[in-house]
Amino acid sequence: MTTQAALSPTRRSAYAVVLVAMGVALAPYTSIPAGIAKINPTQHFINVLGAVLLGPWWAAGIAGVVAALRNAMGLGTLLAFPGGMIGALLAGLCYRFWPRLTAAAVGEVAGTGLIAPVVCALLVAPVLMDRAIPLLALVPSFLGSSLVGAVLGVLALRLLQRADVVDLAGPHP
Numbered sequence: 262m263t264t265q266a267a268l269s270p271t272r273r274s275a276y277a278v279v280l281v282a283m284g285v286a287l288a289p290y291t292s293i294p295a296g297i298a299k300i301n302p303t304q305h306f307i308n309v310l311g312a313v314l315l316g317p318w319w320a321a322g323i324a325g326v327v328a329a330l331r332n333a334m335g336l337g338t339l340l341a342f343p344g345g346m347i348g349a350l351l352a353g354l355c356y357r358f359w360p361r362l363t364a365a366a367v368g369e370v371a372g373t374g375l376i377a378p379v380v381c382a383l384l385v386a387p388v389l390m391d392r393a394i395p396l397l398a399l400v401p402s403f404l405g406s407s408l409v410g411a412v413l414g415v416l417a418l419r420l421l422q423r424a425d426v427v428d429l430a431g432p433h434p
Contacts, residue, residue: 268315288303301406305411306413317350317351317357328345348371365414367411369411372407378399
């Protein structure tokens, strides 16, 4: 059984590699065009797993690597960077301060569904994509995608806990 505090650096790296591989392998099957964005509930599922198992910085790093690889494969847009990384970071911080799976899920949905669309509409789209994207065009798709992924992440973690693969009741850094 594992907790964040009990993981060796090697095991943390291995978990991160597996989560990146899952995110990239599932992306072709779960990337859904939603206007200018390509939503991917799998990313938010991975974010919750990474946030709970590894912590906020690892989760954000995993989201960044998956976003880069999705973009390289043509399965994402530049919106994937704030869309995934902000939610992952907030999910990890929420779980660190309130060690409950629902806290991680709420952090993911708030970060990706509410904060990331603002960053995307005001910074990423006009500066990096040379486009204007209305904020209200992004919020529903980002919210929906993050909600589905966060629920799946919580369910997966509960199943892993029931199977005695992870110990979510242990100490948290």
